[in-house]
Amino acid sequence: MFKRSSEIRNSVSITFEGQQIDAEDGESVAAALFAAGISGFRYAPENASLRGPYCMIGNCFECMVEIDGQGGRQACRERVRAGMAIRRHSGLPKPEAES
Amino acid sequence: MQDYDVAVVGGGLLGSAFGWGLARRGQKTVVFDEGDRAIRTARGNFGLVWVQSKGQNMPEYAAWSLRASQLWQDFAAELTENTGVDVHYVKQGYNIVATEAELESAIAGQDRITAGMGDKAYGYEVLDHKTLKAVAPHIADSVPGAIYTGHDGHCNPLFLMRALHQDMQAKGAHYQPNTRVGAITPRADGGFDLTGEDGTLLGSAARVIVAAGHGAVNLVRDLGIDLPVHADQGQVLVTEKVSESMSFATGTVRQTDNGSFLLGASSKQIGMDTRTDLPTLAEVARYCISVFPFLGKLRLQRAWGALRVMTPDGCPVYQQSEAHPGLFSFACHSGVTLSSVHALEVAKWVSEGNIPSEFNVFHPRRFDV
Amino acid sequence: MTMDVAIIGAGPAGLSLAIGLAKSGAKVAIIDEQPSPGGQVYRAAERNADATDLLGWLGPDYAKGAALVAEARQTDGITWRMASSVWDIRPEEDGCELGLLTAGKTSVVRAAHVVLATGAMERPTPFPGWTLPGVMSIGAAQTLFKDSGLLPEDGVVLAGQGPLLYLFAAQLLAAGIKPQAVLDFAPKWAAPSNLPLLARATLGAAPQIAKGLRLRAEIKRAGIAHHYRVERIEAHGADALDRVTFRHKGGERHIETSLLLVHDGVISNTHASMAAGCAHDWDGEQAAWVPRLDDHGRTSRDRIWVLGDGARILGADAAVLQGRIMARSIARDLDPTTPQDAGRDQSDRKALQRLATLRQFLDRQYPPVPAFSQPPDETTICRCEAVLAGDIRALVRSGCMGPNQLRAFCRAGMGPCMGRQCGNAITRIMAKEAGREVSQIGHFTIRTPLKPVSLAELANLEDADP
Missing domain, CATH: 1.10.10.1100 (BFD-like [2Fe-2S]-binding domain)
Known part of the structure; x- marks a missing residue:
């Protein structure tokens, strides 16, 4: 779908659903995922359909992912940091009981 | 001849329940509703079908709430069958409290209700922390326990209203939105003319129910009825959706059928003001997190303020005008809990033109002492 | 933190206003979700200031954003609150309170005046299949381009109408990307009834009209299939887009592609002004809600102002002019002894009028696509x-x-x-x-929070240092 117009300058390593991805430090998480060929970012809770970014300006919330265990993060607004673990947002993270 | 047997003024949860119940009894019914921006208490409603907090100082109200709870299952099932709209009624609720002091006060309240119930089947249990933890694994270690009655539960109040609107029309009721009734005028033949705010005649009816919440006060004052209600503002918080983890409701937290958590129970007397304020929202959030720590992680989706229709003693007002028989004026803040009895029993009173004497206790003359 | 003026949005409108106000001595804060100023139109302008390739592909209208951002950065007296979202707007007696969220921490900013410079958003374009991954707005793809240097691959399909459709196609061609097709819902030429307006618009804004024609010529020169008067569109695929079908000249056509970019013009982003409880009216020409404003940009709520495309779509150049005008109005509100500058007001308003005529032509030339509305x-x-x-x-x-x-x-x-x-x-x-x-x-009543905030963040709400 998308490709980089120039090489990565400050490469950092992140993961998406456990798979390792090289990304540009500080770019938007959405850009990093697109550049790695990923287009489905979340499952809509209403009908479990796969969704991806639509507006890229923080309005549509279709780009929600889980970052380091926190669901509901907007991939168009979050910036890449080394070691980020990203997963698809299912819309339904399970609340954990207090241990 | 009048155009309708009954005209209902107000299309909120009260008016919808009456409209549905009357249409179901074969009454030729019209329901006048306001526009899209009406002060709709149902929209702010928390969705509790709740008995244990009601009528601690008025046994008849406690018994009436119990009766409502007993009818709710069949009422919900009938609506769902007729409309395909699931109102998601779940009869499971615990009054989970944050502190020992709250628990003590809750127990005292239950003792008052039990004493007032007489021979009616009402009982309650106090669950200690350990017993409660077995059914509510998400509670904080500091939670002392909960009250359980077996009568409390919750539903989706928005779908309840949608189902009532849909089914009352299927049953032949005439639903008229965007219509604010400006005046009710007694006719020579014993019925009433209803006119809009601009004076145009909207129609006539043999009997009229005014169930317009805060909007009803001025409407019935002209007919000599004093409706003693004030606005009690509650602020409600809704979270993002999470997977199903809590089937029961508490007095302040419940998970809706779509996965969101609702947090609520603030109460302020600040007039007709629906605005939220940050200290109150933060306080509601803090209290609920103190009971269920996992809530802190969830995203706030929406917050709003809604106005409860509150009477001086918090109990319902049901009255028929003595000067103008056939004119009924009803108000209460527990429109969800009581919707079953409103639809199935109060609608019968109106179609028969008479409030049974055992319900005279709900007449506002009780405030005259 | 207590300010004279808090500006929400660091696009051309907010920047221009901040410069003007800071120069007049006001204590002004500018708040934006993005890590750097520029808004959507000049997104990442600072970072791209030396990116010669990218600047060349995006063209001179984007390149001039860097100068505006630099001017603002060099102006003393502006408090920058970047990477901060405003999740709550609360009008009070003597000003306004804003709930801010910065790096997971909530705080409150108080300001005597709040200016909403929240800009534009693309008009929603619902059509069958538009929720599939691989379908997104043209603006979204352009943002990826500006912000991260990401380019759609060859074979991308562009659909919809309006200036951005042509601009983005030309930007892609400049960057060496060949779209497979441009599915244009508009007719090729203006209707005869719109010609007098076109003439007036050309009189006042000849370079912009010429630019539009030039962009279209570039698409043609590159040999891209450009279909006018497309009537209907559908996106198909299982978990992602693989095919687009559309109706053109009475026949059903289809194209295989993994990326479809759609655009049907822009509308004012009124989420914040609605949340603040300002009155709005339906603007028939722009087919959108716009806040009800006086000549100076005051809303129906005391001390809340709206500026730029959030007030009504007029574009980035107009936003800069409006920012200057509003800076003078607010300066006079803050200090009534501030001298009037009628001369500059008049010349700015005159320039604004020329751009308004151009916009009026565009609004009539590109009314919302029926297939989407x-x-x-x-x-x-x-x-x-x-x-x-x-x-x-x-x-x-x-x-x-x-x-x-x-x-x-x-x-x-x-x-x-x-x-x-x-x-x-x-x-x-x-x-x-x-x-x-x-x-x-009517429209939705908008509730707090405007942006995501967790319950713990809300519960830990604290005031910022005064």
Whole structure:
């Protein structure tokens, strides 16, 4: 779908659903995922359909992912940091009981 | 001849329940509703079908709430069958409290209700922390326990209203939105003319129910009825959706059928003001997190303020005008809990033109002492 | 933190206003979600200031953003609050309180005046299949381009109408990317009835009109299939887009592609002004809600102002002019002894009028695409809650009188986007089905929070240092 117009300058390593991805430090998480060929970012809770970014300006919330265990993060607004673990947002993270 | 047997003024949860119940009894019914921006208490409603907090100082109200709870299952099932709209009624609720002091006060309240119930089947249990933890694994270690009655539960109040609107029309009721009734005028033949705010005649009816919440006060004052209600503002918080983890409701937290958590129970007397304020929202959030720590992680989706229709003693007002028989004026803040009895029993009173004497206790003359 | 003026949005409008106000001595804060100023139009302008390739592809209109940002950065007296979202706007007696969220920490900013410079958003374009990954807005792809240097691959299909459709196609061609087709819903030429307006617009804004024609010529020169008067479009695929079907010249056509970019003009982003409780009116020419403003940009709520495309779409150049004018108005509000500058006001307003004429021509040339404003019943309208056009129409037929009742009945507009993405479409679908004017149908009431905030962040709410 998308490709980089120039090489990565400050490469950092992140993961998406456990798979390792090289990304540009500080770019938007959405850009990093697109550049790695990923287009489905979340499952809509209403009908479990796969969704991806639509507006890229923080309005549509279709780009929600889980970052380091926190669901509901907007991939168009979050910036890449080394070691980020990203997963698809299912819309339904399970609340954990207090241990 | 009048155009309708009954005209209902107000299309909120009260008016919808009456409209549905009357249409179901074969009454030729019209329901006048306001526009899209009406002060709709149902929209702010928390969705509790709740008995244990009601009528601690008025046994008849406690018994009436119990009766409502007993009818709710069949009422919900009938609506769902007729409309395909699931109102998601779940009869499971615990009054989970944050502190020992709250628990003590809750127990005292239950003792008052039990004493007032007489021979009616009402009982309650106090669950200690350990017993409660077995059914509510998400509670904080500091939670002392909960009250359980077996009568409390919750539903989706928005779908309840949608189902009532849909089914009352299927049953032949005439639903008229965007219509604010400006005046009710007694006719020579014993019925009433209803006119809009601009004076145009909207129609006539043999009997009229005014169930317009805060909007009803001025409407019935002209007919000599004093409706003693004030606005009690509650602020409600809704979270993002999470997977199903809590089937029961508490007095302040419940998970809706779509996965969101609702947090609520603030109460302020600040007039007709629906605005939220940050200290109150933060306080509601803090209290609920103190009971269920996992809530802190969830995203706030929406917050709003809604106005409860509150009477001086918090109990319902049901009255028929003595000067103008056939004119009924009803108000209460527990429109969800009581919707079953409103639809199935109060609608019968109106179609028969008479409030049974055992319900005279709900007449506002009780405030005259 | 207590300010004279808090500006929400660091696009051309907010920057221009901040410069003007800071120069007049006001204590001004500028707040934006993005890590650096520029807004959507000049997104990442600072970072790209030396990126010669990218600047060349994007063209001179983008390149001039860097100068505006630099001017603002060099102006003393501006407090920058970048990477901060405003999640709460609360008008008070003597000013306004803003709830801010910065790096997971909530705080409150108080300001005597608040200016909403929240800019534009793309008009929602619901059509069957538009929720598939691989379908997105042209603006979104352009943002990826500016912000991250990401380019669509060859074979991308562009659809919709309006200046951005042509601009983005030309930008892609400059960067060496060949779109497979441009599916244009507009006619090729202006209708005869719109020609007098075109003439007036050309008189006042000749370079812009010439630019539009040049962009179209570039698409043609590159040999890209450019279909005018496309009537209907559908996206197909299982978990992602693989095929687009459309209707053109009476026949059904199809194209294989993994990326479809759609655009149907821009509308004012009124989420913040609605949340603040400002009155709005339906603007028939722009087919969108706009805040009700006086000549200076004051809303119906005391001390809340709206500026730039958030007030009404006029574009970035107009936003800069409006920012200058408003800086003078607010300076006089803060200190009534500030001298009037009637001469500059007049010349700025005159320049603004020329751009308004151009916009009026564009609004008439590109009214909303019917295929998107009245899509078939099976189309998802509320993407968050998966509510279909048919669901909305059925509820209208059963007496549902407005979007707020609708939201209660079927959850449309109740999801994470809080009606931003669907509000405009829902109002128009309801109006058509009910046979009423859009202005009679109304819009969603917008509630706090405007942006995501966790309950723990709310519970830990604390005031910023005064």
